[in-house]
Amino acid sequence: MKANLTAYLAQRGAAKTPGIAGKPRRGLARRLVPxxxxxxxxACFISVWELAxxxxxxxxxLLPPPHIFLRNFASQAQYFVPTDVIGETSSTTALRSLxxxxxxxxxxxxxxxxxxxxxxxxxxxxxxxxRLLGNLTLPTITLxxxxxxxxxxxxxxxxxxxxxxxxxFMVFISLFFVMxxxxxxxxxxxxxxxxxxxxxxxxxxxxxxxxxxxxAILPSLFMVLRMNLFGxxxxxxxxxxxxxxxxxxxxxxxxxxxxxxxxxxxxxTLIGIxxxxxxxxxxxxxxxxxxxxxxxxxxxxx
Amino acid sequence: MSLTExxxxxxxxxxxxxxxxxxxxxxxxxxxxxxxxLDIARREFVVFLGPSGCGKSTLLYLMAGLEQVSEGRxxxxxxxxxxxxxxxxxxxxxxSLFPWLSVGENVTFGLKMxxxxxxxxxxxxxxxxxxxxxxxxxxxxPDQLSGGMRQRVAVGRALALKPEVLLLDEPFAALDxxxxxxxxxxxxxVWQQSNVSMVFVTxxxxxxxxxxxxxxxxxxxxGRIKTxxxxxxxxxxxxxxxxxHDLTDRLTDLMRDEVDxxxxxxxxxx
Numbered sequence: 001m002k003a004n005l006t007a008y009l010a011q012r013g014a015a016k017t018p019g020i021a022g023k024p025r026r027g028l029a030r031r032l033v034p035x036x037x038x039x040x041x042x043a044c045f046i047s048v049w050e051l052a053x054x055x056x057x058x059x060x061x062l063l064p065p066p067h068i069f070l071r072n073f074a075s076q077a078q079y080f081v082p083t084d085v086i087g088e089t090s091s092t093t094a095l096r097s098l099x100x101x102x103x104x105x106x107x108x109x110x111x112x113x114x115x116x117x118x119x120x121x122x123x124x125x126x127x128x129x130x131r132l133l134g135n136l137t138l139p140t141i142t143l144x145x146x147x148x149x150x151x152x153x154x155x156x157x158x159x160x161x162x163x164x165x166x167x168x169f170m171v172f173i174s175l176f177f178v179m180x181x182x183x184x185x186x187x188x189x190x191x192x193x194x195x196x197x198x199x200x201x202x203x204x205x206x207x208x209x210x211x212x213x214x215x216a217i218l219p220s221l222f223m224v225l226r227m228n229l230f231g232x233x234x235x236x237x238x239x240x241x242x243x244x245x246x247x248x249x250x251x252x253x254x255x256x257x258x259x260x261x262x263x264x265x266x267x268x269t270l271i272g273i274x275x276x277x278x279x280x281x282x283x284x285x286x287x288x289x290x291x292x293x294x295x296x297x298x299x300x301x302x
Numbered sequence: 303m304s305l306t307e308x309x310x311x312x313x314x315x316x317x318x319x320x321x322x323x324x325x326x327x328x329x330x331x332x333x334x335x336x337x338x339x340l341d342i343a344r345r346e347f348v349v350f351l352g353p354s355g356c357g358k359s360t361l362l363y364l365m366a367g368l369e370q371v372s373e374g375r376x377x378x379x380x381x382x383x384x385x386x387x388x389x390x391x392x393x394x395x396x397x398s399l400f401p402w403l404s405v406g407e408n409v410t411f412g413l414k415m416x417x418x419x420x421x422x423x424x425x426x427x428x429x430x431x432x433x434x435x436x437x438x439x440x441x442x443x444p445d446q447l448s449g450g451m452r453q454r455v456a457v458g459r460a461l462a463l464k465p466e467v468l469l470l471d472e473p474f475a476a477l478d479x480x481x482x483x484x485x486x487x488x489x490x491x492v493w494q495q496s497n498v499s500m501v502f503v504t505x506x507x508x509x510x511x512x513x514x515x516x517x518x519x520x521x522x523x524x525g526r527i528k529t530x531x532x533x534x535x536x537x538x539x540x541x542x543x544x545x546x547h548d549l550t551d552r553l554t555d556l557m558r559d560e561v562d563x564x565x566x567x568x569x570x571x572x
Contacts, residue, residue: 193398196368200392201412201463211414215402292401292443 062261069262069269076266079251102274105247108164109229109236109278112171116232117225120176121217124183129209138184145181149174149235153242167239167247174235175228182224186217219293222286226279233275248274314341315466315499316365320374323360333524334360338374340518340527342467347493347500349514351507353557353564357525358503358518362469365501366392379466388412391460391498393470398456399444405455406431406440412463426462434458434492450481457492467499474509483541486512490537507553511546512539519556522563529556 046066052058053065060068069076080101123141127134152173156166190213198208240249248271255264286293321338324331335357342348350358363369365376367386376383378390386392399408406427407414413423424440431437434454436447444452453473460468470489474482486509493500504510510517517531531553535545 191397193394194400196366196392196394197398197400197411198415199368199386200366200388200390201415201459202386202388203412203415207415211411212400215400290402292445 069265116175120179145177170239316342322373352520391465
């Protein structure tokens with residue numbers, strides 16, 4: 001009865017504000033419905049896999065189903081050694097080392113994202129603000145933008161050697177050119193009416209950039225950042241596999257080298273969950289900082 | 303037919319002399335406006351009426367200083383217009399409020415650009431919003447308001463800089479008919495309670511007659527002044543009176559040829 005009432009209220013709330021920006025109604029039922037679909041979707045995927053295993057189509061050595069690769073948590077986690085030195089033994093517990101590995105990778109992604117976001121927005125704004133700078137740099141940036149971040153990997157190692165720096169640099173570079181070009185195109189697309197308002201209200205050029213152009217472009221730039229998040233995850237794994245002695249990418253490499261398919265899928269699960277959590281976190285930040293933007297609920301739960 | 307002859311006691315607030323505007327496009331130059339001679343008195347309510355694409359909005363933007371004249375000159379408040387200035391407020395069709403600012407911050411945006419401190423700005427915002435009947439909305443966001451309320455905020459924002467003339471570019475075009483007539487009453491009140499001149503662009507004949515002291519009728523492109531019609535109906539105007547209808551009928555006749563020409567042009571361009 002009570003559940004019915006909540007569902008009803010949630011529905012009413014939803015009907016009242018169709019597609020309008022603003023704080024969504026915090027009905028429990030409304031939050032549970034997408035979660036339910038998420039679980040159902042995942043359940044379908046897993047059961048197909050498990051069925052394939054039960055029917056004998058999927059070789060448990062090559063494609064171990066979830067119940068196998070998730071079973072032996074402790075023995076999996078022992079591979080997550082939080083050390084950059086090869087051969088060094090770790091005294092920490094399995095869970096601890098697993099968490100530390102995930103955190104290490106996450107921090108690399110985060111530093112790269114923050115650095116890339118700030119630098120590229122600053123660069124894009126500077127290019128449009130100082131015409132000479134734009135004329136001198138934009139052609140080169142446009143030329144460098146389509147180069148796959150993976151191609152920068154050797155450069156990252158030449159420049160920064162082994163350790164955290166090349167991984168952060170890789171995330172940075174995977175973002176920088178794309179986001180700079182995107183910033184410029186967002187600036188060019190700022191509503192003419194808003195620019196006219198600024199001019200009529202007596203705003204100087206600097207004021208127009210700070211008070212009109214910057215807030216106007218931030219929402220779409222944040223969207224671009226979220227889109228590039230998954231790219232950043234891919235890149236950081238490659239960087240870790242090659243240039244850094246720790247992190248999830250290193251474990252993936254280890255799984256490959258030791259032909260440990262269970263570990264491989266276990267790590268993939270971790271990567272998926274962490275990446276998803278990251279996207280949710282970014283969306284929460286977006287909702288807090290860019291409160292005037294309607295939430296389009298792209299991907300995942302609303 | 304009384305043409306541009308208009309008895310003006312005071313010197314006019316704004317004067318357009320031989321104003322023309324030509325856009326340089328890839329092909330032939332595009333003449334938007336030609337030979338505009340017009341005086342706007344202090345505290346006068348002038349409406350620009352014409353078919354779409356006749357250049358009436360262009361003239362408004364020229365007066366605002368957002369575009370430069372190709373020929374002639376525009377003088378406002380004794381100075382030649384070459385750039386935007388806070389003596390001329392501008393109200394746009396819609397979506398001109400900044401969505402990232404609250405209603406109060408929107409209203410005082412211009413004062414913020416002049417580095418007025420925050421507390422003083424809030425007082426001004428309160429005062430202005432009271433004038434436009436939205437004192438409750440000071441901390442709301444623009445997307446929480448209806449279209450009519452947003453346009454009232456936009457008018458308030460323009461008034462906050464104490465302009466001498468308010469230039470309005472079809473500000474009620476996006477509103478439904480009922481809201482629009484309410485907004486016309488609102489604008490008339492604002493105008494009567496202040497010392498500003500109004501220059502109001504519309505293609506709606508009823509709206510023109512409801513608001514104007516004088517209606518400037520434009521020809522189809524290239525826009526010229528076809529005629530200027532004074533409206534001396536008492537305010538508040540009764541839209542169902544015979545005098546009102548006589549005037550709208552007369553304007554409809556005047557506009558018919560121009561609308562046909564504008565329409566033919568649009569079809570041709572397409």
